[in-house]
Amino acid sequence: MGLLAILCLLALPTQAAEPLPSVVSTDLCADLILLQVADPGQVLSLSRQSQDPRVSPVAEAARAYPANRGSVEDLLSLKPDIALVYLGWTARRHADLLASQGTRVIALPYPRNWSDALETTRRIAVQIGRGEVGKIKTAEAERRMRALAGRTRPDRLLYLRPSGGTAGKGTYVDDLITRLGLRNLAAEQGQTGWGRFPLERLVRSPPDLFLLGYFDQARSPAGSAYGRHPLLRAILDATPAISVPTGTWGCGGLELVDAAEQIVTQLDRLGRARPGQD
Amino acid sequence: MTRRRRRWPLLGSRRPSLPLNLVLLALLLLLSLVSLCFGDAPLSLAEVIGGLLGTGAEEAQLIVRQIRLPRVVLAWLVGGSLGASGAALQGLLRNPLAEPGLLGISSSASLGAVLMLYFGVTALSPWMLPAAAMLFALLATLTLHGLTRAGSTNLTLILAGVALSSLAGALTSLALNLAPNPTDAQDIVLWLLGSISDRSFAEVRLCLPFVLAGLLLLLLCAPALDVLALGEAEASSLGVDLSRLRGLVILGSALSVGATVAVTGTIGFVGLVVPHLLRRFVAYRPGRLLLPSALGGAVLVLGADIALRLIDTPRELMLGVVTALIGAPFFLALVLRSRRDML
Structure with missing residues (x-):
């Protein structure tokens, strides 16, 4: 009782x-x-x-x-x-x-794109008996993401980690980059999934813009001979870069919209927005 | 040198190893050129040579001089260090299974490097990295020597090496668990497997002076190691200062192996395979084996580094993995052959 x-x-x-x-x-x-x-x-x-x-x-x-x-x-x-x-x-x-x-x-499941993130959140919400809340939260996140999308930016952007890691087709990073109207250099070079962007390729086809992940944390210096290479440093110095908000990046869930908003703010500050070209 | 040779009339002529060294050197230069031609960017041989000599396009110059050339130079340094240290340790311990990797010297050096990297000491000065690696390599070599000095058999030596490597491995894991940022454990695990890709001349400069000093110390031991092959008592009676010889070999291997491990991670089995393959060409003289082993080690590392770029894997293979794939079966064959001696 x-x-x-x-x-x-x-x-x-x-x-x-x-x-x-x-x-x-x-x-x-x-x-x-x-x-x-x-x-x-x-x-x-x-x-x-x-x-x-x-x-x-x-x-x-x-x-x-x-x-x-x-x-x-x-x-x-x-x-x-x-x-x-x-x-x-x-x-x-x-x-x-x-x-x-x-x-x-x-x-x-490991999300491959933004739709996966929405779907997983909705499904988990239903399974824990909070289906209604799940619908409201995902609808809100979807609305915010859509508000960021409607612009085209001609820049070729490269997502890069200090170990040389990048994200090609079939990753939520690629999905996000294209959603924001940018071109993902790694995917354009034929990369699929998570992989490395070789230093030599970077010298031959440098991006217009870097999206840097985890560079601020100076983590695992051993794994980042790539990140310390003077050639990469020279290219980084000559190329505008925006950095990924670390805490909201690794899971590819709903919080990705926070990261997306911060990326767009940084893009606007760099003067990379081209409104009205949609 | 000539004065010593007169004192040790047993040594005879050292002419036969000269062509061997020339052959190895020619092979090394050839492989270096081949290595410069392989990479992610498709450059032709003319572009590579133009880039190397500074006459080609700027892009080719950047790729060849700043990405591919440091890799080749590191292969020389790592291979030379491992080959010469292996040969010198085998001569000193009079044991064909002595090798920096198997004996735990390399893993101790990487423990030192990991401690510096993960607790941020390298922020004080980049030289802390090779310094710590060399110190730990020195401690390991001294321990090993202390353990196996009195009448070492293959068995005691290898067991001491196993104990040292396990200890260093366990302490490395502990350091990773306690480190402020345990999240990128995968990167450090990969680093421990050894690689010379994406390195720059900054890293070459970090280890070059120590490798050269170490190799010089090891080569100085050559005449005494030849005499030591006759036995410790015989060598002392022929005027070899044994404690000086031990000091030179231990210091020389610690300097060269420690400094390269700090930059490249651990690359195993080179010091075992190379002296063994070359021994017959120098009439089984441990002293004469030193220089060919250094050159041969560089050839092996360079060859392995070219091979891993030819194999198309999603993520480039680690150099230490390739040398272990070559070296481990070789080691097993060696154990099988000398099984009767070991038991």
Whole structure:
């Protein structure tokens, strides 16, 4: 009786007919979705990464929840109805064990474009009983993204990381670049998926504009012989560049629209906008 | 040198290794030119030579001089260091399985480099990187030598090497776990596999002085190593200062291997394969083996670096992976052949 009363109380603020399923997220990208669409009362725990301000754009908000390290034992002791994990979660072989304890494991697909991001958010929202909120949030994000789109910019842009990594066709970065009306140099050179843009190719066909990812953090100096190369430095000095807002970039979820807005602001500041040429 | 040769009449003439060195040098220069011709940009041989000599188009000059040439020079330095250190360590320990990679010297050097990189010490001065790598390589070599000095067999030497590499590997992982930014662990793992792509002359300058000094120290040991092949007691009675010889070999390998590891990551098995292949051409004289091993090491590294660019993979293969693919089966064959000695 007492339990029932508590459940009713919990359900009250959401005005749902039945209590929402409890959810645990073990992955930063899933944390971002939960913080968008979930009811605070149904979230039992978020991943530990979500509280680290170096990698998480929502560190402040995430501190309101207990953190987990994403182990099977975490999930067994928290006993959520739904556990959100990333595709490569090593403990997925324990899905049966978790199912026997009443926990359904949902793996997040890796988004290839903006539509994937919207679709995943909508689907997760439905699965955690917040379908309506999911629709509202995705519609809002879609509207903001569409507002950014209607301009054509003739620049050939190259997305580059200090390790030489870039993004070709079939990645959400390429999708975003084309949505903003820019030309993705890596894709135009025939690159598909995530790959490297060789230094020699950069010398032969330099971009009009760089979109730099993670250059500010000076992370992993060992992996970035490419990023330190004097030739790259010379090209960077001679080419206008905008940098990717780090915290909102790695997951390719709804928060990508924040990144897109910041990129457009930087583009406008560089005077790269050509309104009215649509 | 001549004075010493008179004191050690056993040594005989060193003429036969001269053509070998010339052949290796010619091969090295040929492969260097081939290496300059391979890259992501399709340049013709004329464009490459024009770029190298500074007469070609600016684009070709940039690509050849700033991207491809540092890579070739690093291949020389890495290969020379590993080959000569392998040959010198094999001569000093009188053991054909001694090699910087197998003995944990390379992995200790990379531990030193990782510590500097991940805790931001390189921000103070870029020279901290090779300095730490050389210091750790030196510590590893000293430990190894201390462990195996009294009557070392193949087995004790290899076991000591396994212990040292595992320790260095474990401490590297620990450093990565504790590092302020553990997120790009993949980059460091790849770096540990060893690569000389995308390096610039800034990196060449960072290791060049130490590699040259190390190689010089190792080559100075050549006459004494020849005598040491007769046995420690015999060598002392013939006037070889054993502690000086040990010091030179240990310092020389630590300087050259440590400095190159700091720039390229760990590249294994070169020091094992090359001296073994060349030994028969120098009448099994450990001292005479040094220079050919340095040249041969450079040839092997350069060859492996060309091979990995010929194989079309989505992400370029790591140099250390290619040398291990060549070296590990070779090592196994060597173990099989000397199984009776080891047990």
